[in-house]
Structures are given as structure tokens and as C-alpha cells.
Amino acid sequence: MKNKVKSHRATAKRVRVTKNGKVVAHRAFKSHLLSSKNRKRKRHLRKQATLSPSAVRNIHRILPYA
Numbered sequence: 296m297k298n299k300v301k302s303h304r305a306t307a308k309r310v311r312v313t314k315n316g317k318v319v320a321h322r323a324f325k326s327h328l329l330s331s332k333n334r335k336r337k338r339h340l341r342k343q344a345t346l347s348p349s350a351v352r353n354i355h356r357i358l359p360y361a
Contacts, residue, residue, distance in 0.1 A: 303357040308347070310354060312361040318346045318354050 310320045324332075325340040332340075346354065355361070 300328045304359060306354060306357055307361070309360045310358075311343075312354075312358070316351075319343045320346060 322340045322344050
């Protein structure tokens with residue numbers, strides 16, 4: 296009998312895997328020093344981002360059941 300593989304909990308809280316297997320996460324650069332960033336830039340940072348294929352490969356490795 297094989298052991299269960301543990302999921303990386305920190306990553307599981309930060310990313311979400313869609314039904315098609317894409318990985319989405321919130322964008323960076325939206326936590327502080329916002330007065331110097333223009334309104335359009337902050338508005339676009341609200342949207343979730345689809346991660347790159349190289350990042351997706353790593354995330355599927357550390358989240359085996361996602």
C-alpha cells in the first residue's frame with residue numbers, strides 16, 4: 296500500500312485549479328505603495344492571472360490532487 300502524498304498547504308491557499316487544469320492566482324504588486332500606481336494599473340491588478348506553463352508544472356507537482 297502506497298502512502299498519500301501531502302499537498303503543499305501554502306500553495307493550496309494561494310492558487311486555484313480550474314476544471315480545465317489551468318492554474319489561476321491573484322496578481323502581485325497590489326499590497327502597498329499604491330499611491331504611485333495609476334488607477335488603470337490597480338484596476339487590472341484586481342483580476343486573477345493565469346499562470347505560465349512552467350509554473351503550472353511546478354504547482355501540479357506540489358499539489359498532487361488538484
